[in-house]
Amino acid sequence: MNAATPSRISLAPLHAVLAQLDDFILGKPRETRLALACLLARGHLLIEDVPGVGKTTLAHALAATLGLAFQRVQFTSDMLPADLIGVSIYDRDSHAFRFHAGPVFSQVVLADEINRATPKTQSALLEAMEERQVTLDGETRELPDPFFVIATQNPSSQIGTFPLPESQLDRFLMRITLGYPDVAAERAMLLGEDRREMLRDAKPVISLAELADSQHAVRRVHVAPALVDYVQALCRATREAPDFHNGLSPRAALGLLAAARAWALLAGRDMVIPEDVQAVFAAVATHRLLARASNRPQPELVAKLQAAVAIP
Amino acid sequence: MNPDRLDRTQILALLAVLTGLLLPHAGRLPNWLLGALAILFGWRIWLIRTQGRMPPKWVLLPITFGLIVGVFIEFRTLLGRTGGIALFAALIGAKLLETRSRRDALLLVYLGYFLVVTNLLFDQTMTLAAYLCAMVLIITTLLIGWHTLGGWTGQWRVAFKQARFAGVLMLQALPVMALLFVFFPRIEGPLWRLPQDRGSIRSGLADSMSPGSFSNMSKDDSVAFRVSFEGERPAQELLYWRGPVFLDYDGRTWTQSPPNATTSPRIEGGTQPPLRYAITLEPHQRPWLLALDMPAMVPDEGRMSDQLQLVGRRQVSKRLRLELSAYLQYRAGVDEDEAMLARALVLPEEGNPRARQQAAAWRTLPPQARVDAVLQLFTGQGLQYTLAPPLYGSNAVDDFVYGGKQGFCEHFAGAFVFMMRAAGVPARVVGGYQGGEENGDYLIVRQADAHAWAEVWLEGQGWQRVDPTFAVAPSRIEEGLASAVNDSDLPYLLRLDNNLVKRAQLALDSMVNGWNQWVIGYTPERQRQVLKRLGITDLLSGKFVAVFLGSIGLCIALIAGWLLWRMRPPKPDAARQLWDSFCRRLAAYDLVPARAEGPRDFAHRAMARLPHRKTEIQAILDGYLAARYGSGGGLEQLKQRVVGFGR
Numbered sequence: 001m002n003a004a005t006p007s008r009i010s011l012a013p014l015h016a017v018l019a020q021l022d023d024f025i026l027g028k029p030r031e032t033r034l035a036l037a038c039l040l041a042r043g044h045l046l047i048e049d050v051p052g053v054g055k056t057t058l059a060h061a062l063a064a065t066l067g068l069a070f071q072r073v074q075f076t077s078d079m080l081p082a083d084l085i086g087v088s089i090y091d092r093d094s095h096a097f098r099f100h101a102g103p104v105f106s107q108v109v110l111a112d113e114i115n116r117a118t119p120k121t122q123s124a125l126l127e128a129m130e131e132r133q134v135t136l137d138g139e140t141r142e143l144p145d146p147f148f149v150i151a152t153q154n155p156s157s158q159i160g161t162f163p164l165p166e167s168q169l170d171r172f173l174m175r176i177t178l179g180y181p182d183v184a185a186e187r188a189m190l191l192g193e194d195r196r197e198m199l200r201d202a203k204p205v206i207s208l209a210e211l212a213d214s215q216h217a218v219r220r221v222h223v224a225p226a227l228v229d230y231v232q233a234l235c236r237a238t239r240e241a242p243d244f245h246n247g248l249s250p251r252a253a254l255g256l257l258a259a260a261r262a263w264a265l266l267a268g269r270d271m272v273i274p275e276d277v278q279a280v281f282a283a284v285a286t287h288r289l290l291a292r293a294s295n296r297p298q299p300e301l302v303a304k305l306q307a308a309v310a311i312p
Numbered sequence: 313m314n315p316d317r318l319d320r321t322q323i324l325a326l327l328a329v330l331t332g333l334l335l336p337h338a339g340r341l342p343n344w345l346l347g348a349l350a351i352l353f354g355w356r357i358w359l360i361r362t363q364g365r366m367p368p369k370w371v372l373l374p375i376t377f378g379l380i381v382g383v384f385i386e387f388r389t390l391l392g393r394t395g396g397i398a399l400f401a402a403l404i405g406a407k408l409l410e411t412r413s414r415r416d417a418l419l420l421v422y423l424g425y426f427l428v429v430t431n432l433l434f435d436q437t438m439t440l441a442a443y444l445c446a447m448v449l450i451i452t453t454l455l456i457g458w459h460t461l462g463g464w465t466g467q468w469r470v471a472f473k474q475a476r477f478a479g480v481l482m483l484q485a486l487p488v489m490a491l492l493f494v495f496f497p498r499i500e501g502p503l504w505r506l507p508q509d510r511g512s513i514r515s516g517l518a519d520s521m522s523p524g525s526f527s528n529m530s531k532d533d534s535v536a537f538r539v540s541f542e543g544e545r546p547a548q549e550l551l552y553w554r555g556p557v558f559l560d561y562d563g564r565t566w567t568q569s570p571p572n573a574t575t576s577p578r579i580e581g582g583t584q585p586p587l588r589y590a591i592t593l594e595p596h597q598r599p600w601l602l603a604l605d606m607p608a609m610v611p612d613e614g615r616m617s618d619q620l621q622l623v624g625r626r627q628v629s630k631r632l633r634l635e636l637s638a639y640l641q642y643r644a645g646v647d648e649d650e651a652m653l654a655r656a657l658v659l660p661e662e663g664n665p666r667a668r669q670q671a672a673a674w675r676t677l678p679p680q681a682r683v684d685a686v687l688q689l690f691t692g693q694g695l696q697y698t699l700a701p702p703l704y705g706s707n708a709v710d711d712f713v714y715g716g717k718q719g720f721c722e723h724f725a726g727a728f729v730f731m732m733r734a735a736g737v738p739a740r741v742v743g744g745y746q747g748g749e750e751n752g753d754y755l756i757v758r759q760a761d762a763h764a765w766a767e768v769w770l771e772g773q774g775w776q777r778v779d780p781t782f783a784v785a786p787s788r789i790e791e792g793l794a795s796a797v798n799d800s801d802l803p804y805l806l807r808l809d810n811n812l813v814k815r816a817q818l819a820l821d822s823m824v825n826g827w828n829q830w831v832i833g834y835t836p837e838r839q840r841q842v843l844k845r846l847g848i849t850d851l852l853s854g855k856f857v858a859v860f861l862g863s864i865g866l867c868i869a870l871i872a873g874w875l876l877w878r879m880r881p882p883k884p885d886a887a888r889q890l891w892d893s894f895c896r897r898l899a900a901y902d903l904v905p906a907r908a909e910g911p912r913d914f915a916h917r918a919m920a921r922l923p924h925r926k927t928e929i930q931a932i933l934d935g936y937l938a939a940r941y942g943s944g945g946g947l948e949q950l951k952q953r954v955v956g957f958g959r
Contacts, residue, residue: 224941226885271942274910307908 009217011268013206014040017065018266020205024061024195025054027185031176034283035062035150037262040218043173043255044129044149046114046287051154053178059110059150060199066211067204068107068146075117077160081124085134099136104128107144111151115161125149126168146211166246166290173255174280175287175297214265221261222271229312230274231257234281237309243301244289256284274311281306320360322457326417326424327353327408329450333427334401336440340394341401342386348379352405359409367409376406397430414458421458424451438827445482452478487867495843495860497851498836516596516759517555517743522565523701523708526743527720530699532759535594536745537602538825540754542588548747549789550640552605552765552777553757555744556598557619563660564708566726566741571600571617577648577774579606579620582641592633592828599624602744604638605777611636618652619740620644620775633833646774648738653769656738664709664730671734679770682735686728687783693717695724697785721781721788725764728780738769742777747792751818754825761792886947887940894932894954911936928957 014036021032035058038045047055056072063070073084086102103109104125111125128134129149134141151172153164169175181189189195206214231253239247248256257272259280264272282302291298331353338346352375359366367375379402380390387395404423411417428444428451453475460474516536518525537553558566586608593602601614601622610616611634614624624632645652659668670689674682693713701718704711709727712719719727725741732739746763748755765779782789843849848856884892895905898918905914915933919926935950 222941222943224944226888226940271937273912273937273941275912278908278910307906310907311910 009213010210011266013210014214014266016205020065020202021058021061024065024198024202025058025178026189026192027181028054028178031178032058033263033266034174034176034280037259037266037280038174038283039066039146039148040215040262040265041173041255041258042146042215043258044151044171046151046153046169046172046175047178048153048155048175048287049177049179053180055150055152055178056110056112057195057199058178059108061202062148062150063108064199064202065204066108066206067208068148069144070108070110071103071106072110072112073103074112075114075121077116077118077162079117079121081121084121084124085128085136088137097137099139099141101141104134105141105143107146107148109147109149111149113154114151115153115163117162119162119165122162122164122168125151126171129171146215166288169287170249170251172287173259174283176283218258218262218265221264221269223257223261224271226312227260227272227274227277228257230277230309231260233309233312234277234285234306237305238285238289241305243291243293243298243305245292245295246288246290248285248288252284252288256281259284278306322417322454323356323360323411325450325454326411326420327356329424329447329454330404330408330420330427332447332450333424333431334404336431336435336443337397337401340434341398344382345379345386345398345402348382349401349405352408356408356411366412372406372409375409376403379403379406393433397433400427400430418455418458421451421455436832438824438831441827441831449475449478449482452481484871487871488864491860491864491867493834494839495856495863498834498839517598517600517762519556519598520565520567521558521722521726521741521743521764523704523722523726526722526762526764527699527701529762530720530760534759535821536596536757536759536761537591537593538754538756538828539589539591539604539748540829542590545750545755546587546640548791549782551747551755552742552763552779553602553745553748553761554605554607554621554742555602556600556742557621557767558741558743558764559619559655560658561660561726561730563663563706566729568743569619569655571619571621571623573615573617573623576616576618577620577645579608579639579642579644580646581608581639582643584639584641586637586639588635588637590633590635590829592631592825592833593628595629595631597627597629599627601628601632601634603634603636605742605744606639606642606644608637608639608642631828631832633829633835644774645769646772648769648774653738656740656769657733657736659730659733664707666707666714667709667727667731668734671731674735679737679768682737683732683768683770683778686731686735687778687780689713689731690724690728690780690784695719695784697721697724697781697788721764724780724784725766728766728778732766732768740767741765742767746779746789749792749818751825752822754822756818756821756825885940887936887950890947890950890954891936891940894936894957897954897957925957928953932957 017036018029018033021036022029025032035045039062047058049055059072060070062068082102084102084104086100086105088097088099090096091098114122114125117125128143129147132143132145132147134143180186234256235248235253238244241247256277260272260276263279264270264276267276269276282299286297286299286302289298289302290296291301334341334349341349358364380399383395383398383402384390387398389395390399400423404420404427407416407420407423411420425448428448431440431444453471456474456477457471516529556568557571559569560567587604589604591602591604601611601624603622606620607616607622610622613632613634614622617623622636671682671686674685677685690713694717695713696718697720698718699720701712701720701723702716704716704723708723709730712723712727713731722741729739729741741764743762743764745757745761746765747761748757763781765777765781767775768778769775779789839851843851850856891911895903895914898904901918901922903914903918903921905911909917912933915929919929922929932950932953935946935953938944939946939950
């Protein structure tokens with residue numbers, strides 16, 4: 001075992017991150033943990049929920065707690081790719097074009113209501129997500145590292161939206177829903193401090209180097225052949241199941257494994273066990289599996305499928 | 313997307329299969345029905361193209377009723393063989409117009425399987441069987457497609473995989489099919505009475521012989537019958553296949569007098585034992601059976617006539633296999649009755665004066681010498697054997713022997729018998745086939761091998777075969793028709809050169825012969841023989857039925873077992889085996905892991921149930937996770953812990 005094995009890195013900062021996130025988002029430890037796992041696995045996150053349940057707060061809290069630069073972009077139907085990526089403007093003093101970086105040049109980007117933008121703008125963002133770089137006027141510009149996109153979608157209003165096609169949904173490692181808080185959590189939130197002020201005062205609890213180490217450590221979490229069997233069995237089941245249009249792609253299988261590794265790391269384990277895969281499966285698979293009957297993601301079908309696949 | 317909705321490609325495939333299955337019936341169905349079916353099929357295709365609405369019930373019902381009435385008017389029945397098929401086809405056409413869902417289409421698929429069977433009621437040739445096998449493969453592929461989720465995906469690769477699966481299914485059914493074929497009790501006679509099918513008379517021997525009737529057949533290479541000998545094949549010049557006997561002559565046409573089977577002359581064989589052989593006749597719609605000259609026994613299927621001809625009990629309207637034997641040396645009809653001999657001397661009142669005169673001059677010679685004299689006359693006149701003889705006038709014999717001098721076998725046989733009768737020797741013309749072509753272990757005799765020869769009755773020797781054609785053109789008899797005439801006039805198959813096409817055709821014929829012998833020829837009689845050899849005498853005995861059903865069950869069990877064995881899960885690794893054994897121990901506490909329950913979740917559940925063994929369970933869990941999902945190792949320790957857990 002070499003120096004970077006998970007057992008050797010300190011998990012304390014990561015646990016501190018989780019603790020602070022749970023202070024901001026009350027009563028959703030599982031969702032915040034998934035969001036952090038997604039970031040550690042270098043994936044992007046899609047949050048699909050009704051307005052006002054804390055999507056923005058979660059994104060903001062993540063950025064603040066990790067000490068990352070944060071930008072929020074409200075997507076609208078008249079938005080152009082330049083509004084996102086940036087634009088070169090002629091500078092009279094220097095007699096040259098100067099690049100004015102758009103909001104995408106940020107470590108954490110919150111793309112609010114991504115399905116309101118035109119496909120052209122959507123694809124500009126999704127391309128940046130995949131390549132982690134932006135090419136403009138023949139010049140390629142690296143995006144910051146880490147680069148983490150949190151996109152939100154409002155499922156209830158579909159009028160005047162451009163739903164993301166399956167190929168683009170596939171680029172989000174996870175899709176989570178926050179849902180309404182339970183009574184106790186909501187009460188604590190109502191009685192507690194104002195979230196805005198809390199966020200303004202929040203201090204990062206992990207250094208950039210520690211975060212990068214953690215991301216490296218995720219890749220080194222051990223995956224045994226028996227576990228790959230299980231991941232393959234799950235993927236095969238989605239491809240053979242009658243309920244879905246398409247099964248999970250190989251990219252999704254890779255994502256599932258990466259997410260399970262991150263989950264195992266957060267649990268302080270240096271190997272992935274089937275429970276890790278199960279913990280992230282719904283978040284990784286649901287948005288990729290459109291049900292035949294409704295043409296929409298159906299979490300209960302995914303849960304049924306997972307329960308039907310025996311662990312090899 | 314409704315999974316029960318039909319894809320247009322699926323409907324088109326269904327239409328294509330049904331068309332393919334109705335195609336062999338096309339000749340049996342009336343034209344108006346074929347037209348109606350074409351309209352119904354076309355309507356359905358049009359509906360697919362235009363995405364139009366299906367016709368409502370009040371349109372469909374009159375159409376269906378009209379078709380049923382039409383069939384009834386045409387056939388006077390809705391049952392029966394052809395009428396039943398017509399009704400069936402009409403209803404399939406109507407059903408197509410209300411085929412919306414997968415359920416309807418499945419019904420049509422099953423009807424398709426039934427259509428396959430109906431084709432076999434009319435025809436059991438190998439070609440049709442091969443065609444129907446292909447059709448079954450296609451329907452089964454369709455059926456698999458409908459039961460595979462997603463159905464037709466538009467990918468040929470998937471369709472090909474499904475077809476291969478269908479093929480595997482058919483191969484798996486093969487042993488059961490073979491068992492049923494061999495052992496299932498055969499039914500005597502056809503299921504339906506065969507119609508008197510006047511339209512399907514094949515060219516072949518007729519019950520009369522006039523100039524040109526044999527030379528016309530020389531262009532017909534279709535098979536008349538096939539023969540396999542039990543022992544050595546006799547020489548070519550002994551292969552005279554005896555058919556109708558032509559006794560009466562009106563100056564132009566020799567006609568067969570109806571064979572009378574109540575009495576028949578005595579036949580004595582020579583010193584050699586009779587030659588045994590099996591002959592498979594193609595249907596020729598005539599009652600007579602062909603047999604090697606001279607038949608030594610009378611088969612169950614026929615009788616011996618007063619003219620030494622084997623006659624069947626009914627027309628040969630389907631392929632018939634006979635086991636016969638023959639004397640190559642014989643004395644037949646030594647005690648022939650006077651009436652027959654008198655008829656064998658009758659000549660027309662007038663005509664052919666020159667032949668009559670010359671023959672009458674030989675009346676003083678002994679009978680054998682008269683025969684030789686006529687044969688010498690024929691060779692001396694320089695008569696020629698040809699496929700295209702000229703047409704002779706009212707004095708056909710004179711014109712042939714002294715004039716044109718060109719003739720085919722009917723001219724030779726006719727002229728010879730005429731002159732023998734004029735010379736006072738009882739004689740008659742015998743029609744049949746001569747020779748045959750060797751193909752592997754059997755002989756093909758074609759229509760073109762049709763031949764006519766003569767028979768003369770000599771005191772003390774009975775009826776003796778005399779072939780005047782042999783005297784003039786011995787190569788016709790010794791080497792076959794093609795060597796005796798200019799063979800470019802003959803069809804391809806009958807020519808001498810042994811080219812690739814001919815060899816391929818012969819190989820195909822060999823297959824067809826095998827099919828006829830072993831599949832079509834597997835009659836109740838043969839089944840009894842085969843089973844007798846296996847020691848089974850009573851097909852309906854309880855023991856036999858038990859063995860029969862048992863062997864079918866065994867077949868299915870073997871295939872199922874093989875499939876299960878192939879699908880068995882891979883043998884789990886050592887860590888998993890230990891874990892499984894741990895799970896079995898926990899089963900005593902009513903703790904069984906759920907299907908998708910992970911090892912940690914299960915262990916935690918077990919610890920909650922058995923708090924006093926918490927540390928043991930935790931140790932086993934840690935050991936298992938490390939061994940199977942970690943970097944491995946620690947198996948020995950895990951084993952000890954698991955074994956120790958039981959105590």
